Amino acid sequence: MSSSSLVCAHGPxxxxxxxxxxxxxxxxxxxxxxxxxxxxxxxxxxxESRAAPETISSGxxxxxxxxGGLPRGCLTEVCGPACSGRTSLLLAAIAAAxxxxxxxxxxxxxxxxxxHSAAAADVDLKRLLWVRCCDSSWRGQGFNxxxxxxxxxxxxxxxxxxxNKAEGAVEQALRVTDLLLQSGGFGLIAIxxxxxxxxxxxRIPLTSWFRFRRAVEHTPTVLLxxxxxxxxxxxASLLLRLEGEKLSALSYQRSVNAHFGNALDSIVRVSRAExxxxxxxxxxxxxxxxxxxxxxxxxxxxxxxxxLERKPVKSDRAxxxxxxxxxx
Amino acid sequence: MLSRQxxxxxxxxxxxxxDGYDRPxxxxxxxxxxxxxxxxxxxxxxxxxxxxxxxxxxLQAMAVLEGKPPLQKVFALNEKACRAGIEPGMTKLxxxxxxxxxxxxxxxxxxxxxxxxxxDCAQSFSPRVEDTGCDTLLLDLAGLESLFGPLPKIxxxxxxxxxxxxxxxxxxxxxxxxxxxxxxxxFSGVTVIPAGEEADRLGGLPLDVLxxxxxxxxxxxxxxxxxxxxxxxxxxxxxxxxxxPEIAIxxxxxxxxVCLQQLARGATSRTLVPFDPPLVFQEAVELEYPLVLLExxxxxxxxxxxxxxxxxxxxxxxxxxLRLKLELENGWQSEDGEIKTFSAALNPELPSGRSAWTGEGxxxxxxxxxxxxxxxxxxxxxxxxxxxKLLQLDLKAHPPGAPILKIHLSAEPARPRNSQNGLFLPASxxxxxxxxxxxxxxxIVGEDRxxxxxxxxxxxxxxxxxxxxxxxxxxHDWEGHDFSRADKPFTFVVPSGLQPARDxxxxxxSQPGKQCLDPDQRSGNLQPGSPSQETGNSSGAVTALRIFRxxxxxxxxxxxxxxxxxxxxxxxxxxxxxxxxAGPWRSSGDWWEQEGWARDEWDIALQSEPGxxxxxxxxxxxxxxxxxxxxxx
Numbered sequence: 016m017s018s019s020s021l022v023c024a025h026g027p028x029x030x031x032x033x034x035x036x037x038x039x040x041x042x043x044x045x046x047x048x049x050x051x052x053x054x055x056x057x058x059x060x061x062x063e064s065r066a067a068p069e070t071i072s073s074g075x076x077x078x079x080x081x082x083g084g085l086p087r088g089c090l091t092e093v094c095g096p097a098c099s100g101r102t103s104l105l106l107a108a109i110a111a112a113x114x115x116x117x118x119x120x121x122x123x124x125x126x127x128x129x130x131h132s133a134a135a136a137d138v139d140l141k142r143l144l145w146v147r148c149c150d151s152s153w154r155g156q157g158f159n160x161x162x163x164x165x166x167x168x169x170x171x172x173x174x175x176x177x178x179n180k181a182e183g184a185v186e187q188a189l190r191v192t193d194l195l196l197q198s199g200g201f202g203l204i205a206i207x208x209x210x211x212x213x214x215x216x217x218r219i220p221l222t223s224w225f226r227f228r229r230a231v232e233h234t235p236t237v238l239l240x241x242x243x244x245x246x247x248x249x250x251a252s253l254l255l256r257l258e259g260e261k262l263s264a265l266s267y268q269r270s271v272n273a274h275f276g277n278a279l280d281s282i283v284r285v286s287r288a289e290x291x292x293x294x295x296x297x298x299x300x301x302x303x304x305x306x307x308x309x310x311x312x313x314x315x316x317x318x319x320x321x322x323l324e325r326k327p328v329k330s331d332r333a334x335x336x337x338x339x340x341x342x343x
Numbered sequence: 344m345l346s347r348q349x350x351x352x353x354x355x356x357x358x359x360x361x362d363g364y365d366r367p368x369x370x371x372x373x374x375x376x377x378x379x380x381x382x383x384x385x386x387x388x389x390x391x392x393x394x395x396x397x398x399x400x401x402l403q404a405m406a407v408l409e410g411k412p413p414l415q416k417v418f419a420l421n422e423k424a425c426r427a428g429i430e431p432g433m434t435k436l437x438x439x440x441x442x443x444x445x446x447x448x449x450x451x452x453x454x455x456x457x458x459x460x461x462x463d464c465a466q467s468f469s470p471r472v473e474d475t476g477c478d479t480l481l482l483d484l485a486g487l488e489s490l491f492g493p494l495p496k497i498x499x500x501x502x503x504x505x506x507x508x509x510x511x512x513x514x515x516x517x518x519x520x521x522x523x524x525x526x527x528x529x530f531s532g533v534t535v536i537p538a539g540e541e542a543d544r545l546g547g548l549p550l551d552v553l554x555x556x557x558x559x560x561x562x563x564x565x566x567x568x569x570x571x572x573x574x575x576x577x578x579x580x581x582x583x584x585x586x587x588p589e590i591a592i593x594x595x596x597x598x599x600x601v602c603l604q605q606l607a608r609g610a611t612s613r614t615l616v617p618f619d620p621p622l623v624f625q626e627a628v629e630l631e632y633p634l635v636l637l638e639x640x641x642x643x644x645x646x647x648x649x650x651x652x653x654x655x656x657x658x659x660x661x662x663x664x665l666r667l668k669l670e671l672e673n674g675w676q677s678e679d680g681e682i683k684t685f686s687a688a689l690n691p692e693l694p695s696g697r698s699a700w701t702g703e704g705x706x707x708x709x710x711x712x713x714x715x716x717x718x719x720x721x722x723x724x725x726x727x728x729x730x731x732k733l734l735q736l737d738l739k740a741h742p743p744g745a746p747i748l749k750i751h752l753s754a755e756p757a758r759p760r761n762s763q764n765g766l767f768l769p770a771s772x773x774x775x776x777x778x779x780x781x782x783x784x785x786x787i788v789g790e791d792r793x794x795x796x797x798x799x800x801x802x803x804x805x806x807x808x809x810x811x812x813x814x815x816x817x818x819h820d821w822e823g824h825d826f827s828r829a830d831k832p833f834t835f836v837v838p839s840g841l842q843p844a845r846d847x848x849x850x851x852x853s854q855p856g857k858q859c860l861d862p863d864q865r866s867g868n869l870q871p872g873s874p875s876q877e878t879g880n881s882s883g884a885v886t887a888l889r890i891f892r893x894x895x896x897x898x899x900x901x902x903x904x905x906x907x908x909x910x911x912x913x914x915x916x917x918x919x920x921x922x923x924x925a926g927p928w929r930s931s932g933d934w935w936e937q938e939g940w941a942r943d944e945w946d947i948a949l950q951s952e953p954g955x956x957x958x959x960x961x962x963x964x965x966x967x968x969x970x971x972x973x974x975x976x
Contacts, residue, residue: 102888106887336884
């Protein structure tokens with residue numbers, strides 16, 4: 016032991032727990048190469064790096080500048096709380112893919128997809144396969160049909176049973192994703208877990224994500240997962256976190272009063288309201304509601320993890336804005 | 344009754360004598376000069392039609408029974424049964440003593456399907472086909488040598504194709520139709536008779552071959568009398584008949600005898616009567632015992648699909664639609680006269696051999712039901728495995744509900760799809776795989792929960808319709824473009840990996856009014872390390888709405904007619920003071936119908952833990968209820 020370059024380190028209680036090199040790593044490699052069984056073994060740190068995967072546009076310039084685009088053959092996870100722009104990014108990515116004439120699939124775990132938003136985002140709906148996984152008793156196609164019987168029956172369902180339903184929907188989503196990945200030929204497959212409770216999403220076994228990662232590997236498919244918190248863990252090649260502008264209610268109201276015309280990023284506004292504010296005797300609170308418009312969201316994006324070879328170009332954060340679409 | 348035709352070998356065999364293959368040049372020239380005809384003949388056709396659906400019977404002795412019980416008699420049999428001493432006309436009681444003999448009832452449905460198969464086989468070679476009999480077809484081979492090769496090769500291909508379709512047939516080629524027919528009935532395997540050698544080649548055949556294919560009882564009786572007369576004269580084969588003086592035959596047997604002699608000499612000449620069969624691809628199986636489980640049904644469907652696909656392939660066609668029709672037993676009549684119905688027959692969960700119905704009946708009820716399923720395929724396909732899996736998934740989702748007595752399976756023919764996509768187009772799912780995937784997904788989430796969607800032309804909320812997802816039917820941007828127009832410049836996108844083709848295309852299309860762009864500028868592909876500045880669009884992201892289905896029922900507190908505070912019992916996060924709102928946006932429609940709608944929409948902001956949450960609040964003016972319809976995300 017005295018002549019060895021490895022020493023046994025001891026824990027606080029005197030138990031050995033690891034071998035650590037006493038001298039530099041070069042001496043360690045030399046020592047390892049002397050062992051016949053380890054002569055042909057290449058240390059992991061000296062393995063050849065993989066070629067960078069091909070990336071495609073996410074449909075948002077700021078996101079492309081931040082992450083270099085969505086990598087093909089990889090699992091990309093976008094997480095964030097509600098109203099953080101996850102769905103906007105999802106629609107932008109699907110729109111960009113369908114405009115490239117690729118076939119996309121959306122596994123909608125909670126049946127929250129809005130076709131009108133997708134159409135406004137220039138999604139070619141005929142190239143989008145929509146799978147509605149939610150095992151809800153409400154199967155109506157119209158708003159008015161939902162307000163009576165279905166709501167009553169839903170109200171009678173206890174919370175625990177609803178959680179079981181959510182788990183059933185997640186299980187459906189995983190099985191459907193498996194089938195879609197095996198089918199092949201899709202340019203983008205998106206799993207929307209955005210409204211799945213965090214507890215339920217965390218119960219998804221890691222083996223499922225490993226299987227997805229292996230299935231999508233070496234294919235031109237982009238596997239995109241939308242969730243509230245990261246649930247794919249190390250299986251995600253790219254982890255992106257989105258969040259909206261953090262404006263408190265007070266500051267927000269102040270900003271409405273003080274800078275109605277230009278200050279607000281997150282929400283709001285304008286139109287004919289400026290004319291109202293041009294009158295010095297009018298306050299912001301007297302602005303009629305119908306004179307205000309929701310113009311869009313201001314989103315911040317942050318790269319939490321990336322297993323890709325290429326690092327982010329400038330910074331690991333970016334911001335972008337979304338805009339509302341109007342009917343008619 | 345006519346005696347059986349000479350023993351024939353079931354397996355395909357070429358008579359490789361010196362006249363057939365060994366001297367093809369001179370004989371083929373002589374045949375071609377004499378307008379060659381071919382005959383396809385299936386011996387023991389009723390037995391062969393059953394063997395076609397049950398190929399394992401080919402290795403066993405099998406007899407086909409006809410008649411009503413208990414007066415069933417042997418109608419047809421294969422060669423193994425013939426060797427075992429079974430003869431046509433024996434009663435069922437007699438043949439049941441033979442333990443190795445397999446008995447089947449005659450099935451006209453299967454004979455019709457086998458005849459249609461034979462027609463498909465013939466039509467795949469020649470458009471001029473005469474439907475001489477249920478087991479005999481005549482073809483005009485004039486001009487086909489340049490297409491398929493020499494005549495022996497054509498005959499061999501015919502026999503091989505018939506064998507692939509499940510029918511072991513004799514094929515004969517001769518310079519006239521009747522000689523080909525007599526040769527096909529007399530010789531097993533493939534026979535090629537050169538012109539001028541008809542009498543010599545046919546001479547050794549017995550007289551029975553001249554009377555084959557007679558189905559009319561009167562004609563049969565006349566043929567038997569004539570055959571008996573010839574036997575009394577000592578005429579045993581065609582050579583003896585051909586050698587008789589023609590005038591003496593005319594005096595004793597009339598014109599019928601002269602015609603028989605002409606047939607024996609191979610010297611007849613007649614015009615072929617072409618038959619143009621309709622393009623109907625249908626297979627049917629009549630079951631002796633009702634099928635209760637889906638698993639044995641799948642085996643039968645597999646055989647039928649294989650035969651259908653082989654028939655379609657013989658015509659160079661594919662299936663656009665599959666129609667499955669099952670004849671069911673609706674109920675059983677018990678001994679006390681009460682009709683009992685089935686509760687859940689054909690339950691896929693039941694173990695094999697276990698009855699699925701509740702009523703215990705003794706004899707079948709006469710009323711029968713029909714169960715039909717139609718599989719419409721997005722593109723023409725020709726894959727029996729895919730069809731079988733699609734049918735299995737469909738039947739699993741929609742079980743017939745009663746035991747099955749008959750199975751009819753038909754295919755709507757269509758031209759095969761052009762499987763070659765554009766060189767520069769992105770890959771898309773294979774239609775066969777995609778159909779299977781969609782069927783499996785439908786089994787998981789429900790049939791109406793998967794597909795592409797189509798927006799309806801109305802302002803009613805949630806106005807969309809689910810459609811079958813078929814991306815292969817979509818046209819690409821370059822399709823339909825008039826490249827001949829020079830007034831409007833067009834762009835051409837070339838992948839970066841195809842540099843030589845790219846340069847060539849650039850040279851080809853670098854003319855005034857046309858331009859070639861770099862593919863990365865159009866396709867949106869980003870190279871690592873150099874994100875394109877033109878693909879992303881900072882103002883292109885649309886604020887998406889996430890719909891709550893069903894919408895969340897909400898209690899709203901109003902102040903001055905505006906929502907000020909909401910409480911949603913279903914979601915704890917969606918409640919509190921409204922810190923900002925915009926609206927109302929009023930809309931209504933369909934008020935002239937029963938399902939009219941009228942509502943006010945508000946965009947509201949609530950304070951939440953991570954920041955501000957935006958929701959769409961809806962006031963249903965008809966019911967007076969408030970709902971949270973969705974959240975902006």
